[in-house]
Amino acid sequence: MQSEEQGIRIRVAVAIVDSGNILLVQHEKYGREYWLLPGGGVKYGETMTAAAQRELMEETGYEVEVGNLFMVSESIPPDLHRHVINVYYWGRIVSGSLHVTQDRVLRDAQWIDLADLPHLTIYPAISRELIAAIETGSAPQLSIGNRWE
Numbered sequence: 001m002q003s004e005e006q007g008i009r010i011r012v013a014v015a016i017v018d019s020g021n022i023l024l025v026q027h028e029k030y031g032r033e034y035w036l037l038p039g040g041g042v043k044y045g046e047t048m049t050a051a052a053q054r055e056l057m058e059e060t061g062y063e064v065e066v067g068n069l070f071m072v073s074e075s076i077p078p079d080l081h082r083h084v085i086n087v088y089y090w091g092r093i094v095s096g097s098l099h100v101t102q103d104r105v106l107r108d109a110q111w112i113d114l115a116d117l118p119h120l121t122i123y124p125a126i127s128r129e130l131i132a133a134i135e136t137g138s139a140p141q142l143s144i145g146n147r148w149e
Contacts, residue, residue, distance in 0.1 A: 009084045012052040013039030014064060014091035017134055022117065025059050025100075026108035033107065034121040037088065037130075048087055060109045062096040070133050075124050086124055 015037055016023040024035045040055035042048055049066040056064045067090035075084040100109045112120070114134065117127050 009082065010042040010048070010087065011039060011084050012042055012048045012055065012087050012089065013037035014052050014056055014066060014089050015070070015130065015134070016062075016064065016091045016093060017114070018093075018111070020114055021111040022114055022130075022134070023060065023062075023098075024110060024112050024120075024122075025106060026110070027105045027123075028107050029105050032121075034123045035112070036123055038109065049089070052089055052091070056091070057096070058101055059103070059106060060096075061099040061101070063094045064091045065094050066091050071126070071129060073124050073126055073129075086126075088126075088130075 025038045026035050038056050038059045042051040052066045056062055071088040073086045
């Protein structure tokens with residue numbers, strides 16, 4: 001179990017939608033494969049938008065412009081082994097080309113048809129809110145609570 005002294009991890013992610021597709025990355029951990037919005041942890045002294053730009057470049061090869069914040073969720077499992085605050089921004093690609101970098105958990109990066117979102121395993125479990133945010137341009141509510149699954 002993680003102790004309170006280990007702290008809360010902040011993860012930033014960027015939703016980039018283009019021509020009916022969304023950019024997602026695939027991770028594999030503990031024998032499970034799942035999709036998520038590209039992004040990652042904020043380092044001490046790094047702004048959230050700078051972290052988002054760095055992580056997108058590292059995971060996808062794209063230089064991005066980070067837009068408005070649209071949603072926040074948490075990931076807190078019942079055994080309390082971790083606590084992650086997920087901060088989601090809109091974004092757009094400025095330059096680069098899609099390529100997957102070497103990472104211990106990253107397996108793929110793809111443009112996924114928005115119609116396929118409900119059928120994918122996405123962590124945190126934000127598919128419903130993400131689809132609503134894409135359709136309306138904003139999340140139904142900014143903070144959607146704990147999404148651990």
